[in-house]
Amino acid sequence: MAIIEAPDSEPLALPSGGTVAPRQALGVFSRPGQSKGWRSWITSVDHKRVGVLYGASALMFFVIGGVEALLIRLQLVHANGTVLNAAQYNQVFTMHGITMIFLVVMPLGAAFMNYLMPLQVGARDVAFPRLNAFSFWCFLFGGLFLNSSWFLGGAPDGGWFAYAPNTNPIFSPSHGMDFYALGLLITGIASTVGAINLVVTVINLRAPGMTLFKMPVFTWMGFVTQLLIVFAMPVITVALFLLMFDRNFGANFFNVNAGADPLLWQHLFWIFGHPEVYILILPAFGIISEIIPVFSRKPIFGYPFMVVSGIAIGFMGWGVWAHHMFASGVGPLSVAAFSVSTMFIAVPTGVKILNWVATMYGGRLTFTTAMKFAVGLVAMFTIGGLSGVTHAVSPSDLQQTDTYYIVAHFHYVIFGGALLGFFGGLYFWWPKAFGYRLSEKLGSWHFWLVLIGMNLTFGPMHIVGLQGQPRRTYTYAKGYGFEFWNMVETIGAFVIALSVLIFFINIVSSRRNAKSEHLVVGDDPWDARSLEWMVPNPTPAHNFDEVPIVAHLDEFWHRKYGEDDKGRPVRIAATTEVMQKGDPTGVHLPSPSYWPIVMAAGLPLIGYGIIFNLGFAALGGFVLFLGIYGLGLEPSTDPDAAHPHDDRDGHDAPDDHAAPELEAADEPEALTEEVTADE
Amino acid sequence: MSDVAIHHDPKPGDHGWTQTGVSNEKLGMWVFLGSECLLFGGLISTYMLYKNTALTGPRPHDLYDIPFTSVSSFVLLMSSMTMVLALSAIQRGDHERCRVWLVTTALLGSIFISGQVYEFTGFVKHGMGYTTNTAGSAFYTLTGFHGVHVSLGIVMLMSLFMMSLRGRLPQERSEVVEIVGLYWHFVDVVWILIFTVVYLIP
């Protein structure tokens, strides 16, 4: 172990409680051993901590993106607004889109998927814990890199869709679009690595007995999402590389004067971009598919149809990309084909909505905040879905495209769909992650204000859109009938802001009052159905004392309830009998590592290097390779950390034959990680 | 949960146990290669779109030396065979042979890369630089991405070689060689595709 030394502090306070005598230092870093404090967070490879980090960072970016949204709304509150000038507005709306899509909704989805998917399939860990941590740091640094553009000559100003050739340096001379290309490449690496990890986790680490069709719907939707990421990200990676080569190295991919075809960008971007839409929404679909059954006290209606419709959406999502290009001139036959394929993607989506309704039908509904958000999603997403059908009809899309009607549509889908789902998920799983719940009272305020706010903000966008207000315009003139509704939209935006403020207040105050009576929850506060609730709250680091043997969909529920002859649930076991105890004896977890964050730190350096000075890039490359080799050569499990057998066998000798064998078992992973990370 | 159990018959929840029986590492590599297919798919499509759109300067087609590239393609193809030999050697426990074949594979890969560099230098001399025209940009980007993949493969092979020399690549861990081999074969297959689509089809 050339560059590792043993911890000089207590080893990870996991199983045995036994300690290892500090060994001689052999390298640069001491292996991190903390389980508390900031260092334990930056070195953690625990999928739950990675999930929490993803969520916290996404909420931070949500505030940034939200401020950008408020600036947009302030600029447009009156005709001929003067809050921002055209150049500033173009940067703000571009960054609002990029931030909300890549730095808020995607990572919020990643937060839930990281935290929950391993738990829901009954795994102790993910397949590649350190790569998972790398994925998070990569995302965070990519997001910070993108936002650093504000201070380094201007943010991207070509729209999140960055149509060529408007991104050519002639038309966008600031470094903004360089930050766009490189920043999204970095976050793209994060998504891809994280997706490979979760795909393998789901395929390989399901608990015994958990066949694919016994997986919870959330895990299924997450699985489809991750597969979409695996296959969609490389396409935008190509597009972003081409853009970067064009801007920084004089290539001709989008140089029309050299004979380039600007539609190449559109095809590449939307082949990624449309699956991306489902990457954004499917996790939220999964979340409410967990929430609705729990608070209806009924199983999800039509489970196989729920799953298959999710898979169908994932597949069909690849065949509709040109519906973003109806006006681009792709030819009438393509337009007709994509128009029809786009309409039919509404079928599986409709199936989902009706199944949620059917799940609630006949149920005993408890309107907790989580449930309110879930039902809110069903209602709001239906509006977004139906407006989507109106522009699948491509001739009408020729009128609607690039108006605020489209803005209304995708905000009903992404805000009314994805974000409401995520909020619901936060209220639902907060006790799972932290052991106390968020205040339901503040939660109710949050929900009603966000619902009213979003309808005030995005509802009138349908109207001004149909009245012909184009999107991506920093100003509008009087006399088109836009003024009143724009004013309403701005008021709505501030209502949303207020609701988000209440949400943050809720987080802070609930954390402060975590011990108070109304927030304390025991284990299984909602009488839930899936495996993640079978372990104590907050989830212990090792997840499961013993990996459960799964016999049913909703395994946890079936351990608690049987059915009487009328099909009604009957208690067969007390929750405490079914719950695991959270006893880590005998469990062996991967050790924390510094290398994921080191590796990730190399990437933004390379980015700055390509933009400003290749010297930085060399430094970044060095850091990256150092990280890769450090990670590759370090065993995923610290051989010096206490092992279960140490206790029992009464020896902690690093020289006995077990230690090399352990390394042997661990290192194949390390090497593969090196391989994967090279990309 | 003794050591024996961990290493020879992992139980559910243990490190090394999987539902499918395929190790995480190998499955991860397969998923990653699936992702790579779309990366190269995008690059190849870009080249196909642009191969005849050059407004100025020579196009790649005007400059190809098919016999030369055929030879270097053959070299790369052979390296897939030596990769197989390296794997079978380590699976037999023949570390000496394994090292020989690993180095041979890396060497063949390096010969291929050198061939590329030589070929491209010639192209540039004939006036087709990276920025000359659309076809040139697309050609160099596609083959460049492939070349970087081969180079990273060489780095991995040499890492395996060094590990083997230091005795850290025992027979039980032959799967590492297999996984690197998967990557290497993938990169070779991509080249066959590129050679056919880019060089041979006019």
Place this chain on the structure above:
Amino acid sequence: MRGPQRWVRRLVLIPALFLLSSCSGKQNIFSPKGPVADKINKLQVPVFVAAGVVGVIVAVMLAYVVVTGIRRAKHDDDEEPEQIHGNTKLELTWTIVPFLILVAVAFPTVTTILNISHRPANAMKIDVYGQQWWWSYEYDLNGDGTPEIVTANELVIPAGRQIELQVHSRDVIHSFWIPALAGTRDAVPGRTQILELEADQPGEYDGQCKEYCGLSHANMRARAVALSQADFDRWLQDQQQDAATPAAGSEAAAGLESFKAKCASCHQINGVNEIEGKAALISGHAPNLTHLMSRKVFASATFPLWVIDTQGRLVFNRNQLETWLRDPPAQLPMAPTEARGMPNLKLGDAEIDQLIAYLQTLGPYPAGATAPGS
């Protein structure tokens, strides 16, 4: 109970939305003024209605299960709900019924797509060029490949005649859109795209660039003016004339000299200079000013060149033009330092007066206009 109230509100909102949106606005997509836009409208209205109906049905269903579910939770305290896992017949029903609805939508959609994308045989061809951040229109009347008329900001067409617009771009992607006459068509550099449109009646129709095209995208307006055939024929005659030369020694003559010194490196006035395609701009083009005063708008159709005064007369909007000439980038965001848009030429007061005196001569004036100075 809060749940039902929400539903009542939403049920009211949906139809209200459609009513409100179809009532007003110069760029409203529900008021077609020509056959192409009308075909689109005939397709989209029933689709909107169908979507609204489906939305109401789903909303009612959702409201019903929510209300009854809450009631059940409140009243039957210990009664657990029956555990229904699914119903294949229902699932198939709500897979097939939406499918059939969509098939019903798909047929007219495809028909309309093919219908509006055919190229009419006898249509009048006009070339439309988008460039940052204005539209120009070129009329090649004799089909020899060079346009006889080059104009800007106002697309002038004969009413009641099919027009085939050939849409081009000279820099980035723009999108041409006059909602009352037709749908959108992108102007993609390196490509020529066809957009068919037609106006039923003479009139003025607003639109604007729809594809984000950089800094001043918001100000890139489009405008179509449909004339009766007789008026249009006269317009064609007028536009083919070179600009008149002002009398020597007049203020206008001094303005012409100013034009040659300050403006002629970008703007062309037929009979004075030839700079089309060679202007010192990325696109190579600035608005052709030969018959500037025949247009009712200027500066990418953002500002009126002619306005109705208090006495109801159509008069020259001198103030606006003067403000513009004093500092164009202050009026509209542009990037003159990057050769994209008009710079501030730092013209003096006297020079501006002379220039306007000259520009005023670039008639003919619009029908019904009161000549400046009269």
